[in-house]
Amino acid sequence: MCDNVPLATFILANKQGLRFVVSPESKILGRGSSADFVVNSKSISRLHAKVSLDLDSRLSPVKIEDLGSLNGSFIGEERIVIGYATAGDMVRFGKMEFTVACLDANDDESTLSVRGDLLISDSNGLSPAQFRVFIALLDGFSEKEVATKLDVSRHTVHNHVREIYARFNVTSRAELMAKQFIRKDLGETGIL
Numbered sequence: 001m002c003d004n005v006p007l008a009t010f011i012l013a014n015k016q017g018l019r020f021v022v023s024p025e026s027k028i029l030g031r032g033s034s035a036d037f038v039v040n041s042k043s044i045s046r047l048h049a050k051v052s053l054d055l056d057s058r059l060s061p062v063k064i065e066d067l068g069s070l071n072g073s074f075i076g077e078e079r080i081v082i083g084y085a086t087a088g089d090m091v092r093f094g095k096m097e098f099t100v101a102c103l104d105a106n107d108d109e110s111t112l113s114v115r116g117d118l119l120i121s122d123s124n125g126l127s128p129a130q131f132r133v134f135i136a137l138l139d140g141f142s143e144k145e146v147a148t149k150l151d152v153s154r155h156t157v158h159n160h161v162r163e164i165y166a167r168f169n170v171t172s173r174a175e176l177m178a179k180q181f182i183r184k185d186l187g188e189t190g191i192l
Contacts, residue, residue: 010101027052
């Protein structure tokens with residue numbers, strides 16, 4: 001399990017279906033819309049913690065750095081300022097628990113949801129806010145539901161949707177989803 005760390009994809013996953021892919025580039029987890037990994041929980045600070053993959057640390061490659069959050073970041077039961085986790089470890093941000101898991105080059109990527117597959121890839125030039133709307137669209141949420149989920153105005157979501165459609169040269173969510181599934185059927189992952 002995760003024997004070849006540079007080829008492994010580490011994810012944070014929870015029981016509510018949230019999955020975040022950890023990369024060498026630091027990503028911010030938080031409740032605020034400017035966070036890279038948005039978690040909608042009042043126990044999470046707007047900018048709660050930095051999460052990154054430390055390829056120099058083979059034993060515990062997932063680096064977690066608390067950003068002074070009110071409710072803390074934990075690995076197991078230990079509150080941390082900076083800590084390292086590996087596959088199988090429980091990490092908690094506020095009251096939200098995640099498990100660190102990995103997929104290495106030999107694992108079946110079909111165990112990831114469509115959302116997870118998309119998060120592995122780059123965002124194809126979308127801003128972080130547009131990318132969050134994009135993921136929510138593919139998860140089947142309406143524009144109104146996306147606005148509620150991301151705690152932004154419906155007008156903002158609608159503008160993001162227009163930009164997403166223009167970026168992918170489509171005119172509807174059905175076309176957008178069809179492009180994603182066609183590419184997946186061809187054995188590719190990521191965003192067109």
